[in-house]
Amino acid sequence: MQPIDQDARLMLSFREGDRDALSKLYEKWAAPLLRYLERIVKNPATAEELLQDTFIRVHGARDRYSPDAAFSTWLFRIGRNLALNELDRARNRNPHFTADSPSDGDRRSGDGSDRKSNVVALVSPLPAQDEVADARREKAKMEAALGEIPERQRSALWLAVVEGHSYAEVADILETSTASVKSLVHRARAQLVERMQTEAEAAAANTEVGR
């Protein structure tokens, strides 16, 4: 029999009535889950609500939790499905809605109106040699590029590279095959390289024009 990990043990304790166990799971997984949800819905406030909803669902489904699967896989799958539902609802409310539309949250985090690197370059008062400003610009560009690729590619890449999930775990979260995840991840990487290169070329062209 496979040994169960700490998260699974906590979940089983929670199932037995130990409320602190849920808080411990929250402490461990809330931040990574929130970051992931922000990448899907692109709005910090909505992502926060979804984070809460996800743990409410975990509570509700505690009796059906099986330690055979990693807790984090189960958690992220619930969170993603809730986020997709939320995007559906937003589209139903506003047929012109896209998750790429700049929101208040996006603006707050600097990845909404600053989507285009040439805009970033033009509005930034800091010189290129300023490393902090450079790093901030690069992050804004990557965030924008990430937001432009299809959600499944974005999810697959984020879960594999940032969260360190195996392809099999990502497949479990996205409810697809491992082969499909492999393809989603490689296409996501290729698209991001292409977008970042296009952005860099546009920024270089803007610099030339500015001289």
Place this chain on the structure above:
Amino acid sequence: MSDDAREEDRMDALISASLDDALSPEEAAELAALMAGEGMAGEGVSGEGVASRAQDFEDVDAALRALAEEPLDEARLEASLEAVQERLFESSPDAAVVIAGEAVADEIGVDAGSRASGRSESLFSRIRPAFYGGMAAAAAAMLFFAVGSGSDALRPGDLNPGGGLETLAEEAALGELTDEALVAALGYGAGPADLSELGLASPEDLEIVEQLELLDFLAAREAEGRG
């Protein structure tokens, strides 16, 4: 897709899988051959091309990880945890039952149809306070009407033995009417257990509640405008 593009796509797939330690032995051999400048005919696919592409992918990965290193506001996370605990442990047991029902769809993924039914439950949970408020107001109106018309079907004290009709109406308006009195006044059953939210909320009920909410909203806005 041209042959060159197909070869480059294959190279991307191999490099990407290698970065994630997800190469099969055959794929590992194929990638090794590419890196040695063998295997594919396309111009973009050479030993140097592979190394350069691998560097591009690694840069993307590093940039992604940098995004995740941005510190999250601890206060946000704590506030969310408090909200979760409040919603879970300070709400009624009935609410937890409804939540458990919804979780199944979220675990297995939901199609558009089942999402739609989930939305109607969610809609009710959002307007629940207004719904009960509306019901309370309706109960008060019914009681006034019953007394005003001389009906003996409802008498002061029948539903609220501890107080008169005025008290009951006042409680209804303030939203302080007891569940027992409200349920009995509306004829939905003998006690709060019969106030099952899923059974009680018909589309017509929800429409009335929405209209009441809209009226409240318009009245509030008008009052603000005057102020």
